[in-house]
Each structure stands twice: as C-alpha cells, then as structure tokens.
Amino acid sequence: MKLRTNILFCIGLGILFVPLVVQLSVAKKSINPLKGAYEKTDTLRLSLENVISKKWQQNWEDIFQNNLTLKPTVVRIGHEIDYRLFGEYHMGDLLVGKSGVLFSKSWAKSRCCENHLHEDSLAVFTEKLEKLSELMKKNNQYFKVIIPPSKEEIYQSFLPKEYKKEHHHSDYNLLINQLKANGVAYWDLLDYYQNAMDTSRFPLYSKTSVHWTTYGAHFTLLKLLEDMNGFFDDQLPSLAVESISTSLFKGGDGDHETTLNLFSRIDHSKFAYPKYTVDSSGGKNFRPKIITLGDSFYWGIKSCWMLPYIFDKDSKYLYYFSKVHYNNSTIESHPIDELAIANEIANSDGLIILNSSHNLKGFPYGLENKIDALINILENE
Amino acid sequence: MVFSSILFLSFFLPLFLGAFYLSPKGLKKWVIVFFSLFFYGWGAPIFIFFLLGSTIIDFQLCKHFGKENPNRKKFLIGSLILNVGLLCYFKYANFFLTNLFYAGEQLGFSAISFKEILLPIGISFFTFQKISYALDVYSGNNKKLDSFLDYLLYIIMFPQLIAGPIVRFKDVHQQLLGFSNNPFDQKLHGLYRFIIGLSKKVFIANTFAVVVAQINALGIDTMNSADAWLATIAYCFQIYFDFAGYSDMAIGLGLMMGFKFPENFNFPYLSKSITEFWKRWHMTLGLWMRDYLYIPLGGNRSSSYRTYINLGLVFLISGLWHGANWNFLIWGAYHGCFLILERLFLSKILKKIPGFLRITYTLFVVLISWVFFSMDLDAALLFLEKMMDFSSLQLSIDISNKTLTILIIGIICSFSAVNKPIENYANSLPEKLAQVGWKGSLAVFPLMLALLSMAYVWLMNAGFNPFIYYRF
Numbered sequence: 001m002k003l004r005t006n007i008l009f010c011i012g013l014g015i016l017f018v019p020l021v022v023q024l025s026v027a028k029k030s031i032n033p034l035k036g037a038y039e040k041t042d043t044l045r046l047s048l049e050n051v052i053s054k055k056w057q058q059n060w061e062d063i064f065q066n067n068l069t070l071k072p073t074v075v076r077i078g079h080e081i082d083y084r085l086f087g088e089y090h091m092g093d094l095l096v097g098k099s100g101v102l103f104s105k106s107w108a109k110s111r112c113c114e115n116h117l118h119e120d121s122l123a124v125f126t127e128k129l130e131k132l133s134e135l136m137k138k139n140n141q142y143f144k145v146i147i148p149p150s151k152e153e154i155y156q157s158f159l160p161k162e163y164k165k166e167h168h169h170s171d172y173n174l175l176i177n178q179l180k181a182n183g184v185a186y187w188d189l190l191d192y193y194q195n196a197m198d199t200s201r202f203p204l205y206s207k208t209s210v211h212w213t214t215y216g217a218h219f220t221l222l223k224l225l226e227d228m229n230g231f232f233d234d235q236l237p238s239l240a241v242e243s244i245s246t247s248l249f250k251g252g253d254g255d256h257e258t259t260l261n262l263f264s265r266i267d268h269s270k271f272a273y274p275k276y277t278v279d280s281s282g283g284k285n286f287r288p289k290i291i292t293l294g295d296s297f298y299w300g301i302k303s304c305w306m307l308p309y310i311f312d313k314d315s316k317y318l319y320y321f322s323k324v325h326y327n328n329s330t331i332e333s334h335p336i337d338e339l340a341i342a343n344e345i346a347n348s349d350g351l352i353i354l355n356s357s358h359n360l361k362g363f364p365y366g367l368e369n370k371i372d373a374l375i376n377i378l379e380n381e
Numbered sequence: 382m383v384f385s386s387i388l389f390l391s392f393f394l395p396l397f398l399g400a401f402y403l404s405p406k407g408l409k410k411w412v413i414v415f416f417s418l419f420f421y422g423w424g425a426p427i428f429i430f431f432l433l434g435s436t437i438i439d440f441q442l443c444k445h446f447g448k449e450n451p452n453r454k455k456f457l458i459g460s461l462i463l464n465v466g467l468l469c470y471f472k473y474a475n476f477f478l479t480n481l482f483y484a485g486e487q488l489g490f491s492a493i494s495f496k497e498i499l500l501p502i503g504i505s506f507f508t509f510q511k512i513s514y515a516l517d518v519y520s521g522n523n524k525k526l527d528s529f530l531d532y533l534l535y536i537i538m539f540p541q542l543i544a545g546p547i548v549r550f551k552d553v554h555q556q557l558l559g560f561s562n563n564p565f566d567q568k569l570h571g572l573y574r575f576i577i578g579l580s581k582k583v584f585i586a587n588t589f590a591v592v593v594a595q596i597n598a599l600g601i602d603t604m605n606s607a608d609a610w611l612a613t614i615a616y617c618f619q620i621y622f623d624f625a626g627y628s629d630m631a632i633g634l635g636l637m638m639g640f641k642f643p644e645n646f647n648f649p650y651l652s653k654s655i656t657e658f659w660k661r662w663h664m665t666l667g668l669w670m671r672d673y674l675y676i677p678l679g680g681n682r683s684s685s686y687r688t689y690i691n692l693g694l695v696f697l698i699s700g701l702w703h704g705a706n707w708n709f710l711i712w713g714a715y716h717g718c719f720l721i722l723e724r725l726f727l728s729k730i731l732k733k734i735p736g737f738l739r740i741t742y743t744l745f746v747v748l749i750s751w752v753f754f755s756m757d758l759d760a761a762l763l764f765l766e767k768m769m770d771f772s773s774l775q776l777s778i779d780i781s782n783k784t785l786t787i788l789i790i791g792i793i794c795s796f797s798a799v800n801k802p803i804e805n806y807a808n809s810l811p812e813k814l815a816q817v818g819w820k821g822s823l824a825v826f827p828l829m830l831a832l833l834s835m836a837y838v839w840l841m842n843a844g845f846n847p848f849i850y851y852r853f
Contacts, residue, residue: 004819004823005568005569005819005822006568006569008569008819008822008823008826009568009569009572011826012569012572012826012829012830012833013395013398013399013402013572015830015833016390016391016394016395016398016833017395017399019387019390019391019837020391020392020395020396023391034845034847035847036847036848036849036850037847037848037849037850037851038845038846038847038848051426052426052427054424054426057382057423057424057426060388061382061386061387061388064386064387064388064391064392065386065387065388065840065841068387068391068841070841071841074837074838074841074842075838075841075842075845077838078838078839078841078842079842081838082783082842085783086781086782086783086786087782088781088782088783090842090845090846091846091847091848091849092846092847092848093848093849104849210849255849255850256849259847259848259849261847296849296850
C-alpha cells in the first residue's frame with residue numbers, strides 16, 4: 001500500500017516539475033506567442049546592490065510570472081475556460097456590447113461621454129492647419145485630413161445603453177466644427193461607411209476588431225489614390241482590383257479577438273482580401289513622397305500592401321507622431337525625434353492626417369509644436 | 382517569495398522536494414536548512430545574518446537553562462530580553478518614535494525626523510518560536526536540543542518561517558529528535574493539503590481580494606453603504622481564505638517533510654461567541670498567548686477582576702503583535718472587550734438564543750473588527766459611518782458571473798461544517814483518507830491534479846490583460 005501511495009506522490013511530484021522541464025527542454029520559438037501589447041520582463045543584471053534592494057529577486061519573480069515558455073499555452077487555457085464557462089474576457093480597454101460585439105471602452109467613452117480636446121487650442125491649431133494646407137497647395141503639395149468613423153460609431157446600436165447617448169461636444173464634433181470653420185480640406189467618412197455597411201458583401205468593420213477591416217480600408221485607399229491622381233494630373237499609378245479572395249479573418253481584421261488569446265475563434269464570418277493590379281503605363285509612374293500622421297487606422301491601409309507601389313520609398317508614417325514607420329517593411333521603425341520633421345514635411349509631396357473619429361485624445365500628438373516651424377519653412381521657400 | 386507565486390511553484394518547490402527526497406537521511410535536515418535560508422534570503426537578504434546571528438546567540442543562552450545552573454534565570458531573562466527587545470526594536474520603534482515626536486510637536490517642540498527602521502520579514506513568528514523554545518526548555522517540560530542544526534531547523538524551517546502556524550517547541554520536539562527515523566509518512570496527504578491550501582488562496586482569497594480592491598478603489602467618499610458592507614464581507618472571507626490557505630500550504634509542506642504542524646483554523650465563522658472564535662481562528666497564536674502569556678500572568682486562577690485584566694492585556698498585545706499601529710491595538714482591545722463582556726454576562730444571554738443568531742452575533746462583531754484591522758483609524762471610522770448610513774443598496778461595481786460563483790463557493794465552504802457531525806467529519810478527513818489507504822488517495826488524485834493545474838492557470842493569468850497595441 002505504501003508503495004502505491006508513494007507512486008502516486010511521485011506522479012504528483014513529477015507534475016510539479018512540468019513547468020521547469022518545459023522551460024529547459026522546449027524551444028520558446030516553437031510556442032505561439034501571446035498577442036497584444038503587454039509589458040515584457042527583461043533580465044536584470046546580478047549585482048550586490050540589486051540583490052540587497054530585492055530588485056533582482058523581484059525581476060526573477062516577474063520573469064517566472066511573465067516569460068515562462070508555458071505561459072502562452074496556460075494563459076490561452078485560462079482565457080478559453082473563462083470565455084466558455086463565464087463569458088468573461090481578459091483584455092485591457094475592452095467593452096463588450098450586444099451580441100458579443102467588441103469595442104474599445106475608451107473610444108466608446110469618447111463617443112458618448114468624454115472630452116479631451118480643448119476648443120481654444122484646437123481652434124488655434126486648425127487655423128494654422130488651414131494656412132499650412134494653403135502653403136502646401138501653392139507648393140504643389142497634397143494635403144488632406146481624413147477622418148474614418150470609429151467602430152463605436154458604425155456599430156453604435158450594439159453599444160451598451162450607457163454608451164449610446166449622443167455627445168454634441170465630443171472631440172469628433174469639436175474637430176469637425178473647427179475644420180469646417182477654418183476651411184481645412186477634410187473627409188469625414190462617416191456617411192460613406194454607414195451607407196456602405198448596408199450594401200457591402202463583406203465586413204468593412206468586424207464584430208471582433210476595433211478597426212476597419214483590410215477590405216474596409218481598401219475603399220479609402222482607392223478614394224485617396226483617385227483624389228491624388230486628380231491633384232497630381234493623373235501621374236500616379238492606378239490600382240484595379242483583380243480578384244477578391246475570402247477567408248476567415250487574417251491579421252488585424254480581428255485584432256480584438258486575437259488579443260483575447262483564445263484557442264478558438266469567435267468570429268466565423270468571411271472576410272474579403274482584394275488582389276490588385278498596378279497600372280503605371282503611359283507615364284503614370286510618379287510616386288509621391290507622402291508623410292502620413294495617423295492613428296492605428298492607417299495600418300489598415302498599409303495592410304493592403306499597395307503603398308510601396310504608389311508612394312515613394314521615402315514616404316513615412318508618423319504613428320501618433322511618435323514613431324516613424326516606412327512603406328518598406330525592411331527599414332526599421334524609429335522614434336520621431338530622430339527626424340527633422342518640419343523639413344521632412346516641407347520637402348515631401350504631401351501630408352495626410354488620418355485619425356479615426358473617436359480616438360482624438362492627444363490629437364494632434366505634437367504636430368502643434370512643429371507647425372509654426374513648418375509654416376516658416378514653406379513661407380520662405 | 383510567497384507559496385502562491387509561479388517562482389515558488391515552478392522552481393523552488395520542485396527543486397526543494399527533489400533535493401529533499403534524493404538526499405540521504407543524514408543530509409535531509411541540511412537540505413531543509415539550506416533551502417530555508419535561501420527562501421528567507423530571497424525575501425530579506427540583509428536580514429539573513431540577523432536571523433542567523435540572533436538564532437546562534439539564543440541557542441547559546443538556552444544551553445545554560447540546566448537545573449544545575451544557579452544563573453539559569455539570568456540566561457532566561459537574557460534570552461527574553463534579546464528576543465522581545467529585537468522584536469520591539471524592529472517592529473515597534475517606528476510606531477513609538479512617530480507617536481512620541483507627534484506628541485512632542487503638539488506640545489510645541491520642533492518636528493524631528495528619523496530614518497525608518499526596516500522590518501525583518503517573519504520576525505513576529507520566529508521570535509515567538511524562539512520564546513517558546515526558551516520557556517519550554519526552562520520550565521523543564523522539554524529537554525533542550527543538543528544539536529544547533531535541530532534548533533536552526535525548528536526556527537527557520539521555511540513552511541512556517543514567515544507566516545506561521547506558530548509551532549510551539551513542545552509540538553515538534555519529538556519530531557525534531559526522531560526526524561531521521563520518522564515512521565510518520567504522509568507525503569501524499571501533505572501534497573493534497575498543500576494543493577487545498579493553494580486553491581483556497583488562489584481561487585477564493587484572490588477573488589474576494591479583487592472585490593475588495595475594486596470597492597476600495599472607489600474611495601470611501603464615493604462608495605455607498607452597500608459597497609462598504611460588501612467590501613467588509615469580502616475582506617472577512619479574503620483574510621480567512623488567505624491565511625487559512627497559507628496555513629494549509631505550510632502544514633502540507635510540513636507533512637511532505639515528515640513534520641506535523643498544529644492546525645491553525647477550524648471553521649472560525651461558525652463560532653457562536655467571540656470566546657469560541659478565538660479557539661477557531663489563528664489557533665496557534667491563541668495557544669501561544671495562552672501558554673506563554675495568559676497563564677504566566679495568572680490566567681483565570683485569581684480573582685475575576687484579575688482575569689479581566691489578563692484577558693485585556695493578552696488581547697492588547699495580540700493586537701499589537703499583528704502590526705505596530707493604533708488600528709491593530711484597537712482591534713485587539715475590541716476583541717478583548719467582547720471576551721470580557723461574554724465572561725461578565727453576554728455568554729449567559731447567548732446560551733438562551735438559537736445557534737444561528739449566536740453565529741450572526743459573532744460574525745457581526747468580527748466583521749466590524751475587520752474594518753479596524755484593514756485600515757488606519759481615521760479611515761476605519763469613516764468607513765463604519767458609511768456602512769451604517771444605509772444610504773443605498775445599489776452596488777457601484779459589477780460582479781461577474783465567475784466572481785459571483787467563487788464568492789458563493791467561498792461562503793459555502795466557510796459555513797459547510799454547519800453542524801457538529803459535519804465539522805467532525807471535515808476535521809478527520811485527512812486521517813480518514815489515510816485509513817482508506819491508497820484507493821482513497823487515488824480517488825482524490827484527479828481532483829487534486831485538476832485543482833493544482835487550475836491554480837497554476839489562474840496564477841499565470843493573473844493580471845494578464847493585454848491591450849491591442851500601445852497607444853502613445
């Protein structure tokens with residue numbers, strides 16, 4: 001009897017060793033990493049000072065908590081159980097609406113109830129923006145402000161009751177009013193997408209993504225290209241949709257769902273992924289150097305993978321005016337401080353500001369501090 | 382490093398158990414001491430030398446307690462001064478100086494600042510064990526240990542080093558001496574006990590803790606009466622499952638090493654009086670206080686008046702033992718008052734009322750006491766005011782289905798031994814399992830495995846709420 005009990009104990013003891021054995025024997029690369037943005041723990045140097053202050057010990061506790069090879073699998077098991085048994089999600093800034101439609105809580109709050117922009121400073125900025133757009137136009141530089149609707153606007157009927165109310169002084173309304181008042185060239189794409197949602201065969205915005213889909217973004221890309229061709233005398237290559245393949249969502253088209261880190265899929269809809277042909281015949285081979293200041297909605301446009309064919313390789317995407325990304329994905333992104341940004345914009349072929357309607361907290365993210373220098377350069381050219 | 386951390390479960394525990402079972406009999410004590418020192422040094426590297434040094438000195442002092450030594454009393458006093466002095470210095474000097482300087486400021490003296498003294502973790506527990514050794518040996522109830530290794534093992538054994546149970550020397554004296562040839566083999570039940578404790582902590586205590594934190598985050602000014610009551614009730618169960626879970630883990634670890642530590646909790650929220658509560662809550666502290674403070678003070682052998690003074694004193698000290706702050710002192714005094722009141726007349730009244738009303742009375746008194754225990758005095762008074770204004774019955778926080786399920790399970794577990802036969806059965810379950818033998822153990826094994834795996838999953842998931850992307 002004692003032997004049998006000891007065997008059971010040894011099995012139990014063996015199970016305690018599993019995480020350590022997995023850590024030592026399974027290559028971390030072979031594990032599907034957890035998705036989403038979260039703090040990762042780097043190893044702290046071993047020193048007497050770090051040991052005495054217990055920073056080194058805390059670091060190891062964090063490493064075991066956050067970096068174990070088993071973690072992604074274990075977390076997904078936990079998330080799956082919570083989702084299936086209790087309908088619970090684990091994600092930051094998540095708001096679950098009717099029929100399981102997922103929203104960004106902060107954007108939903110911006111839509112209904114919160115204000116972040118100050119009318120006075122926004123008025124000053126948009127006034128300067130108008131001046132900038134005029135100078136750029138004079139310089140034969142393209143300029144456009146594009147405001148795609150946030151998902152919270154498109155799917156507003158699915159929002160929880162307390163988030164549904166209209167907010168006349170929302171950041172979005174303030175910005176539109178100021179752009180209008182100062183005559184800045186802008187596209188508010190709300191009506192366009194609201195109408196298109198009713199007729200589109202494929203999701204333009206999905207239930208489990210916070211952004212528009214690749215297919216949704218593709219309409220803005222085509223519209224933008226058409227508009228730019230009008231501005232640049234039809235010198236840019238034109239894009240035509242060759243075919244549309246369909247599949248379950250890929251990449252960012254289910255970004256909320258991906259970040260939930262489940263084993264199973266929630267959204268089984270068919271998503272559309274267009275393939276394009278690029279026509280640069282007949283002298284249509286001008287690729288303008290475009291600087292885009294945008295929030296994460298611009299990733300949807302980049303995800304069409306056509307920007308390298310229509311924009312110059314030096315074109316830049318100033319992500320929240322904080323990090324610089326390139327069309328050419330082989331070039332590493334870097335902080336914006338490493339660029340003389342006013343000169344960059346002044347020497348470009350165009351500036352696009354693209355920001356979704358309810359993600360305006362912090363807008364224009366620092367451009368307001370550079371705009372005077374930019375205007376100065378353009379005035380002196 | 383706490384028992385419910387991934388580091389402890391995935392690294393320390395398997396390595397310790399592996400080393401312990403693979404080492405020859407003669408080395409097992411050394412393995413425990415080595416891992417215990419590592420365990421303590423991990424959390425308090427600068428105090429490891431303090432712990433070792435004070436333990437060596439104390440062992441040397443206690444060597445002179447032999448009846449033949451005419452100076453034995455002086456050595457006892459030396460040992461007590463050393464232990465109580467160090468405890469007072471590290472734990473109470475900040476409190477004493479802060480209040481002294483505050484009083485000085487009120488009297489018009491200029492403000493004095495001082496450097497705060499760091500508190501060595503576990504000092505309250507290992508000091509009590511050292512005192513227990515000194516008094517048990519001095520009284521002649523137990524022989525002194527000849528081996529310093531045995532003494533070191535008794536003081537620093539990691540399962541009970543930093544949070545108890547407080548093991549009186551008399552509880553483990555024979556186990557320490559007979560350790561190498563210990564016929565007592567309950568490794569598997571030790572593992573089960575550890576898993577049960579881990580489950581109490583991870584599933585129940587942590588869930589109650591989230592509810593408490595959510596309500597506290599509202600701020601006392603913002604919360605309403607319903608919130609305040611829920612926070613108090615949730616804290617009541619959080620602290621129970623947290624502490625009882627930790628004690629179960631310590632007892633389980635002890636069993637895996639071949640030691641049987643005393644029990645620390647016995648369904649305390651089923652108590653029908655505060656007197657009974659203290660026989661069921663933190664039992665090892667109660668026993669320590671009884672044996673080494675209450676009885677030496679005279680206990681209840683003198684006049685009633687003297688008994689009340691003794692009780693009051695014991696509970697004041699018990700309160701201060703929990704923490705150097707006024708709120709702990711008041712918490713102790715509050716419990717002491719109810720004990721005295723029950724001795725005076727309350728118990729006679731309580732005996733006349735139905736059992737569930739007595740339990741309700743005890744729970745109410747204990748609930749209120751947790752308010753003082755969990756926050757400083759000013760906040761506690763504001764919080765009580767909020768509880769008693771009954772302004773709203775609408776909770777300000779959402780409670781998810783999962784949380785609600787766990788809360789209900791926790792409450793059911795707390796009151797499951799609602800009658801004596803069930804309580805007796807629950808308490809004798811480990812022995813019953815042992816009697817059933819391996820078939821009983823095998824039957825429970827899948828459940829234990831599931832609990833361990835789920836605890837691991839919960840711990841790994843704790844606080845993991847990624848965002849889609851970083852927003853600047």
